[in-house]
Amino acid sequence: MPNTTGQKKSTLRFYTETIEVSRLSAHAFFAAGDENYKGKRFFWQNKEKTFTLVGLGHAHTIANELEENRYQDIASKWKELCQLSLKEKADVSPILFGGFSFDPFNRISSEWDTFPSAFFTLSTFQLVIRNEQAFVSIHLITDEENSMDTFEQLRIERDALIHTSQVKELKNHAKSKLVEREDRLKEKYLQAVEDVTKRIQENEVKKVVIGRSLKLTFDDVFSSASVLYNTSIEQPESYLFGLERDDKLFFGATPERLVKVEHGEALSAGIAGSIKRGETSIEDRQLGESLLADPKNLAEHKYVVDMINKVFEQYCDEVKVPSRPKLLKIRDIQHLHTPIQGQLKNSASLFQLVEALHPTPAMGGEPREEAVAIIRESEQMNRGYYAAPIGWIDTEGDGEFAVGIRSALLENEHAYLYAGGGIVAESSSLEEFEETRVKFRPMLRTLGGNMNE
């Protein structure tokens, strides 16, 4: 029998059932949902590849269009939902997955128009792969009388999805051909960087992250499953994420954790300051060493670490921050990296930390409010979910959010790619432009677009 509890005042019931499955590929499970769950799927894998989460179908969605209180709204609705489910010790808990927009005050009409300020979903079929063990759960939230019949149907469907996943062969699908490339707002980007640099030099603000976007058009549509699979092959050392919403897929391979909470421990990281990889290992090392000693990049980085540290001092005890950054090397780029950890104070929660941290000066700037206002005014685009928190939370309040950079929004045969960089007093617009070119590479390679402009 599935677990069931119902609160007396509500007729809503939350049914769950979890089984352990051997040999299940997360990508194959996602692809098995092609027929019935397209537009209602998500994918998540942490950097270490020790935790993979796939969701097919919406058992429940929690969304809002709020500008203020959007984090608390999601947190309190998730809490209400959790109260309907049995608090029994299970192998895996129901998980809520989703994300927030970068700036809910940005109202520019764009490719993001159908994405709410906050959008989260509890999947109908949830796959969790943790340390090689795979669990498939069914979630059903209903006030139906004959919910047992519905649940029985879901079991049949679950078994079919598992079967399809186990026999399906995963291929690195041929990429569609690029037919058009539009550097949206390139001139405006260069102008914005120059203007912002000047404003920083005049001490109006200290740092602002300015982004730009590319629009690519291909000769054919992509399937979400093959795009996510390609991303995992091309960018194995990053977080992988994908969130479908109707005919769109927001996906990416981000190196940057916003915050993770597990058993009362909170982990974040300052990742800002960049240089390309070298052609040879000697050149690569030289580039890395010059990054570690470069005052411009160290300044970019320090604003981020100081801000995260300040937030952690407020919400955590025993905060630990290394005194200097190390290098984080990923396929196309090297970053300055400082991990930050602490023990959550009793009253603090994951969503509180997400709210307090977003956007860090790696995505927004310093001071935060002023920087976000400058971004809104000078970028002249809508970032949507780019550079914003994306991740998950379980019924215990544990979970992890990354920031959705090195990312793109896919809509049929079109792809919108986004990249930005931290502007400080010493920035030069052409160097920043070069840096964004490097940051576009992961998505260009995944989709098969030309990497040279």
Ligand SMILES: C=C(O[C@H]1C=CC=C(C(=O)O)[C@@H]1O)C(=O)O
């Ligand atoms: C905003 C982006 O990168 C951030 C993260 C790491 C390094 C950054 C930098 O060096 O500018 C950016 O702050 C992006 O990739 O679009």
Ligand SMILES: [Mg+2]
């Ligand atoms: Mg930079």
